[in-house]
Amino acid sequence: MQWRFADLDDAHELAVLNGELIADEGHRNPMGVQELERRMARWLEGEYRAVLFQTGTEVAAYAVFRDDEQGRVHLRQFYVVRHLRRRGFGHDAFRIFRTAVVPEGKRIVLEVLTANRGALAFWRAMGFTDYAITLERLPGEEPDTT
Numbered sequence: 001m002q003w004r005f006a007d008l009d010d011a012h013e014l015a016v017l018n019g020e021l022i023a024d025e026g027h028r029n030p031m032g033v034q035e036l037e038r039r040m041a042r043w044l045e046g047e048y049r050a051v052l053f054q055t056g057t058e059v060a061a062y063a064v065f066r067d068d069e070q071g072r073v074h075l076r077q078f079y080v081v082r083h084l085r086r087r088g089f090g091h092d093a094f095r096i097f098r099t100a101v102v103p104e105g106k107r108i109v110l111e112v113l114t115a116n117r118g119a120l121a122f123w124r125a126m127g128f129t130d131y132a133i134t135l136e137r138l139p140g141e142e143p144d145t146t
């Protein structure tokens with residue numbers, strides 16, 4: 001598998017993949033591809049970096065990350081294209097990310113939506129353990145006091 005850092009010219013392709021990621025993980029983000037492209041371009045011009053992983057000439061996976069305020073690597077997005085899943089591409093891409101992209105000794109953190117069971121299983125298989133849990137209370141929802 002080959003890899004390279006993405007640049008601004010990749011913002012459209014990344015945005016399309018980002019749209020697929022949002023759908024697959026069941027995220028509430030309502031942005032369309034144009035908006036995602038603008039956001040991706042803004043990120044790449046700012047503190048985020050992205051990596052594209054290719055098999056032959058085809059993009060198999062991508063990752064978006066930044067160094068956070070606590071000196072950790074925050075892996076914001078990680079995605080393997082649908083038709084290449086469960087063939088070890090995610091594992092390979094993450095191995096490259098961890099060994100060639102992230103400086104040695106850095107802690108990597110990421111969030112997974114609770115309902116995204118496949119991703120949870122994947123990250124646990126990659127050696128991640130539970131660290132924090134985000135709770136939410138939606139507006140208008142009253143606790144059941146009965």
Ligand SMILES: CC(C)(COP(=O)(O)OP(=O)(O)OC[C@H]1O[C@@H](n2cnc3c(N)ncnc32)[C@H](O)[C@@H]1OP(=O)(O)O)[C@@H](O)C(=O)NCCC(=O)NCCS
Pocket residue numbers: 021024025078079080081084085086087088089090091092110111112113116117118119121122123125126
């Ligand atoms: C999660 C994702 C990155 C995994 O990529 P992948 O290329 O399919 O993963 P791999 O084939 O390398 O899997 C490695 C191991 O992870 C685990 N795993 C991966 N996907 C899994 C799933 N859907 N269910 C259970 N275990 C899974 C397995 O242990 C697997 O090993 P095995 O196939 O020998 O059993 C991919 O499914 C994806 O892009 N999903 C949509 C986007 C997403 O949810 N991203 C993560 C957001 S936090």
